[in-house]
Amino acid sequence: MILSVREPAVAGAFYPSSAAELDRQLDQLMPYGAPPHRLLACIAPHAGYVYSGGVAGQLFAHLELPRRIVVMGPNHTGLGAPIAIAPDDAWSTPLGPQRLDRELGELLLERHPEASPDAGAHRREHSIEVQLPFLHRRRPDAIVLPLCLKHLSFLGCQRLGEALAGIADELDEPLGIVASSDMTHYRPDTEARSLDHLAIDQMLARDPEGLYQTVHHEGITMCGVIPATVALVAANLMGATSAHLSSYATSGDVSGDLSAVVGYAGVCVHD
16 A cells, blocks of 8 residues: 655656656657667666657667666755655656655665655655656566765765665665766856766766766766766676667757757666
8 A cells, every 4th residue: 555655846847747748758759679788777867858858768768677776866956865765655657656665765774874764855856756757668567766865975975886786686686776867067068068978988987986086076067976976886786797878968959059058868887
C-alpha cells in the first residue's frame, strides 16, 4: 500500500502534465532501434524537454535498464540535507506513480552516516523528477532511489560512491545509476562547447577526480558535477570498463540564440 506520495513540481512546465501528451513527446524524443547498452551509470540532462529532451531521449533509448535504479540530482533550491534520500513510497507522475526503493534507502542510511531522509530537499527540485518519464518508458516496473545532493568535497563524493558500490555488490540483482546534470550555463555557444568537452573528456576517461578538478579549476558551470562524480566513483568500483558520449547539444540548437546557451550531454558508462 502506498503511504506517502510526492506530487510533481514541474509537470506542465518542464514536460507535459497529461499522460497522452507526454507519451507523444517521448515517442518523438526517443529513437527506436538504437544499439543496446546495459546501464551501469549514465549522466543525463534535466532541462525542459524542448531543450534537452532530445539528448536525454537518445541516451535512454539505447539503455537496457535494471529494475533498481539510483537517480542522483543536484540540489538547486538549497533546501534540506547535503545527502538527501527521498523518504516517500512513490512519486506521482503523469504516467502513474513511480515506486521508490525504500529498502535501498535504508541500506544507504546504514552505510553512510551523512545521508539523511529528507522530503524537503526534494519537494521543489526538478533534476530527478524530469528523468522519471524516460525511465518509466524504458522500464515500467523500475523502482528508484532519489538522492538530492548539495556540494560535496571530492572525498565526500568518493565516500558516497563507495557506499553505493558496496551496496550494489551485495544485491541479488543489478543496480543502475543515473546522474542528472546540465553542462555549462549561459555562455556563448562556442565557449560552452569548448568548456563542456573538457568535462566530457574526463567523464569518457571515467576519471571522477579529473572531472571534479577540471570543473572547479576551469569554472565550468556544470550543475550536476557532484552526482556525476559520485556516479563515476561507483561505476568504476562496479566494474566499468568503457564510456561513450550518446549525444551533445546546446539550447542554441533549439532557440537559435547562440549568445548565452546551456549545454546538454548524454554519457553512458558500461562494462
